[in-house]
Amino acid sequence: MSRLIRMDQTGHTTLAQWTADDPQAVEAAVAAFREELDRGYFAMVSTGEGQAEQVRELPVGAELVIMRLPISGG
């Protein structure tokens, strides 16, 4: 089961869960994903040990997609 989560003040919120063979769940996940992008979040996927990648489309095969806010120098 793949998950789309957003890091927020609750720790994190699960926005969608899907499996690749469930088109309705995938569609709902894509909608939730786009909504978060529109709100200014960036989507990140781990791509191996110590590596991550920003994605602009929901990677349906990814196990975990994390939405993060922009960072800046303090």
Added chain:
Amino acid sequence: MAAEPLPELAAVHWRPRADAQRLDRTSLMWTAITVAHVVPFIAAGIALFLVQPLALPVSLASFAHAWVIPELYAQRGANVVRTGGSRFIRAPAGAEARSVGLLGDLVGHEARAMHAQTGLVPERGRLGVWLVGPAGAVLVRAGGGRFGRVVCYCVGVNDPSLPSGDRIAHLLLALRSDEEGFATVANLAFCGARWRVRRRLAAAMRPALDAGAAAARRLDTRAMP
């Protein structure tokens, strides 16, 4: 080369992209600035005493300046990983625990244990070993042995309500996706001797710096032909 540069780079488009050579030049510049601060005060203290021994108190004040200025810079470096203060809204315990759980999913056992012990997450990169905290990161450069160097960056996510685990996870994901971009977006707070920053860190955080230094030495050894 990163697959895609950090989107946050657009907000600091005037900054040259950080890389190992640029960090080396930054280190040299910080050393030169420290020398330029320290040497005149020491020289003035000695000269005053030689010209007029009764001016000893003024000489001592001059020596104190030579000592205090580098210490203040080092304090600024150590502050990037300081967890106290009123910068953040304290998250409820449940949110904090959930955020730490997510962070734990992103890192290995060693990093999880280090975070539990020190509040910092170690992360190996190409530029050195990073120690990531909720509002900043310390880069332990490879090489230098016991007298290695660190680069301290002030960087964070602009939402004071986020729990600390999420703050670290934000930085960690950005760092992993584009390390050099991360070092470009972050604000440089200090670059200098590791031992100076170590003295200024909270005692609980020092093991993270020591482990980071050991890991950086191993990176250095592997880089040798």
